[in-house]
Amino acid sequence: MTAETTETTGNTRTTTGFRTVTAYAAERPNGPLVRTTVRRRALGTRDVAIDVHFTGICHTDLHQVAEDWGAGTFPMVPGHEIAGVVSEVGPDVTRWKVGDRVGVGCFVDSCRDCANCRAGLEQYCTGEGGTVWTYNSTGHDGLTTYGGYSTGLVVDEAYVLRIPDALPLDAAAPLLCAGVTVYSPLAHWGAGPGRRVAVIGLGGLGHLGVKLAHALGAEVTVLSRSTRKREDALRLGADDHRATTDPATFTELAGRFDLILNTVSADLDLTAYLGLLRVDGTLVQLGAPEKPVRVSAGALLDGRRSLAGSQVGGLPETQEMLDFCAAQGVTAEIELVGADRIDEAFRRLAEGDVRYRFVIDASTI
Template sequence: MTHTSVAAYAAPAPKAPLERTTIPRRELGAHDILIDIKFAGICHSDIHTARAEWGEGGHFPLVPGHEIAGVVAATGSAVSRYAVGDRVGVGCFVDSCRECDNCRAGIEQYCTGELGNVGTYNAVGRDGEPTQGGYSTHLVVDENYALRIPESIPLDAAAPLLCAGITVYSPLAHWQAGPGKKVAVVGLGGLGHMGVKIAHAMGAEVTVLSQSLRKKDDGLRFGADAYHATSDPATFEALAGTFDLIINTVSADLDLNAYLSLLRTDGTLVQLGAPEKPLTVAPFALIGGRRSFAGSLIGGIRETQEMLDFCGEHSIAADIELISADRINEAYERVLASDVRYRFVIDTSTI
């Protein structure tokens, strides 16, 4: 198989600073499109993976990035979904087995086939080559795993929708956030600020639960009806038994039992953040109110397109800080310090 070299930023080894390099991209297959990447969001998952914090073996050098927005630059001979010049995005995976029950149901993120859900980076594709992500100038991807970005969403602010947007949209849709439902969003970061915007647009009553009131004005601007500091014990007393749905967007070791106490009977706490260590749940925190503790992983291609169209219709986009590629390592440190409002996006023309 022949390849084309493109510029990228990669972590040469676990925990090593990212540096400029070149990586191979495969030649176009019949159903492939070549994307001229314009913008790539920085997700906390990128940092976890580049620093090997989730314990899995990595494919280094590793190019992170699964919040990709760009323009179709070329198409394979059998491509029917896209044409040169189309605005497209790629999210957290670039392939799946396509044959298992979950793939056939359109929830490819839960692929159970032999190939599995092929991550946009740090995975191995069906060609046997490691996948490399969006901190690069170009990407080749099967047309069936690309998404159309509505014209009403700026490309730079659209990039984070491909992970942060769908990560919160999927559980909000699945647990039917909408009019008459009380939804709490834990954490107002990259995921949380999208959760507030989307839950509000769905018609739910939205409360932000954050460590402090530092971002309260932002939370209310995004559509929150209420904002409470979790560092204040009175918050948990005042809000006991309040919510139908809580989405936890933070990757930290929280007292889940305290948050479960905020659910109404039959309420659900959905875990979205992925901390390094196991979480602890007391059985009676669930049993006492027939409460559920659940998890959710991104979304399938169909639902991700649904999310993009929803955001287009409601003028929803991420609040971003656009950076040049030489600031990626600085941005990583600022993400860890919660010093970003609310998503870093790389201008890939600077790679």
């Protein structure tokens, strides 16, 4: 990360000039990712500069580049599963020092004053400007945010997370999104000893859902279309693996689970899956299907069942998750790729050809 001239932005937080970093960006919707340079904001008094070492490739990156969720800002630098090392700190920074192992997840700012922000739920910020996402977003300073497919970034110290020494940076990177996305509902709905949890899908989210639910002490069942990944599921900590293409699965497991995590974005018959919940059970939707979710009211009324949704976790919960993973030895199963293979990784991810998370080695950028 190199500093340019000593020009300032007019922002009172600015202490040095803009800096440029090398990055991989999509220059147009659905376009290939190409090597380029982007400007990071000047290092503010409460900012930290981070040398990126590894960045996970999330399915969200595919959706954003394709504008599946609305118009994007291009050039777009994806990446919100970022692990690296602090290289510089602003004069008023108190939480971090040069050399600290840190991570950045899905957001880099919020209003800090609404009820949700004060409760550590920054991902649900309702204040002025709302949540500022790590890329394809506009910061409160008016600058476009660029993600972790790059060699460095600048982030307010409050939105940086500590990666414990027990976690290797490459396998820790996916925890910053995929890990906390499944940990948050597991923690919120009380997965633990004596609780039965089902995980729909064994992909980037699902495999971490299995690992974390098992580490929390729950009985875990994987529900997927075929038995192709049965051995993987059991190795990762599942107690059972059932194929959803087998009608017997829905009769034999009826009323069994306290909590179901749906980690896939496919259009599923959620009414059938709600029937697998016991009284007061909850099915949590984590994937974002293209079509509106439809369920039978009877499936909710019968057994006082709930259908809920969940995003990523807030800063306190994400740090809690990282510390828990370090204590329990939980990391993502990854395939490390060089920057010249990002487009290949996008294609393979779209085809489901990864076990279970691609991670970019930023030294190749």
